[in-house]
Amino acid sequence: MRLEAVRKTFGDGRVVLADVHLSVPEHSVTALIGASGSGKSTLLRCVNLLERIDDGAVFLDGVEITDPRVDEDAVRRRIGVVFQSYNLFPHLTVLENVTLAPRRVHGVPRAEAEARALELLERLGLADRARAYPDRLSGGQQQRVAIVRALATGPRLLLLDEITAALDPELVGEVLSVVRDLKERGMTMLLATHEMGFAREVADQVCFLDGGAVLEQGPPERVFGAPTEERTRRFLSRVIASGRLAG
Numbered sequence: 001m002r003l004e005a006v007r008k009t010f011g012d013g014r015v016v017l018a019d020v021h022l023s024v025p026e027h028s029v030t031a032l033i034g035a036s037g038s039g040k041s042t043l044l045r046c047v048n049l050l051e052r053i054d055d056g057a058v059f060l061d062g063v064e065i066t067d068p069r070v071d072e073d074a075v076r077r078r079i080g081v082v083f084q085s086y087n088l089f090p091h092l093t094v095l096e097n098v099t100l101a102p103r104r105v106h107g108v109p110r111a112e113a114e115a116r117a118l119e120l121l122e123r124l125g126l127a128d129r130a131r132a133y134p135d136r137l138s139g140g141q142q143q144r145v146a147i148v149r150a151l152a153t154g155p156r157l158l159l160l161d162e163i164t165a166a167l168d169p170e171l172v173g174e175v176l177s178v179v180r181d182l183k184e185r186g187m188t189m190l191l192a193t194h195e196m197g198f199a200r201e202v203a204d205q206v207c208f209l210d211g212g213a214v215l216e217q218g219p220p221e222r223v224f225g226a227p228t229e230e231r232t233r234r235f236l237s238r239v240i241a242s243g244r245l246a247g
């Protein structure tokens with residue numbers, strides 16, 4: 001997946017993404033870091049076509065998905081998204097939550113959708129929760145269900161937007177270990193995070209966004225260990241001061 005010269009403005013003409021170039025190689029993990037408001041979520045939303053870009057292009061498997069003639073549903077099937085808030089339907093069981101989009105949006109037969117869902121739930125240690133309702137699950141379990149739901153359409157790319165931010169600290173680990181497992185299985189991921197320790201551990205590439213522009217990009221050892229830009233250094237020292245580099 002790659003972004004070429006992506007520009008996004010909101011209402012009053014404020015530039016939120018300015019000329020962003022970013023390449024996310026297949027089977028690799030890219031972490032977007034940067035201060036609150038630097039444009040991380042907006043970038044993810046532009047990739048998933050939840051936001052329309054003003055200029056530039058986004059490519060997935062060599063196809064320009066930001067071309068207005070492209071079928072948006074087909075694109076979304078190939079891009080899984082997990083947000084900070086799990087957004088599970090409270091009146092549906094775990095299994096129903098996971099199979100809803102494949103069945104209703106993509107027309108997958110019930111038996112096939114359920115078989116795939118159960119396989120994924122099993123893999124994420126949730127098989128025994130399939131018939132439970134979300135309010136019977138911990139936050140960590142709910143977020144893992146949200147990850148299963150994102151995987152249920154067999155995406156080529158997974159976008160993770162601050163997926164541990166709403167969790168109690170003791171529940172963060174179980175969600176991060178799922179991400180590690182997906183990485184080992186070769187899933188291509190683009191994630192936005194404030195957890196620098198996690199970015200450093202799981203990412204193949206770290207991209208520092210500042211005011212909607214990519215200021216610095218490279219392997220985590222380099223960006224965290226020897227940042228070349230003064231602003232990156234300042235951001236990281238603020239993060240260290242707040243204790244979020246470890247973890």
Ligand SMILES: Nc1ncnc2c1ncn2[C@@H]1O[C@H](COP(=O)(O)OP(=O)(O)OP(=O)(O)O)[C@@H](O)[C@H]1O
Pocket residue numbers: 010011016034035036037038039040041042043192
């Ligand atoms: N729908 C919108 N309309 C207008 N402005 C928006 C909209 N969505 C985001 N913005 C603005 O765009 C800028 C970037 O926001 P974004 O949420 O992408 O940043 P972020 O880096 O993800 O922040 P955080 O780390 O707090 O999640 C912010 O100034 C935000 O207020």
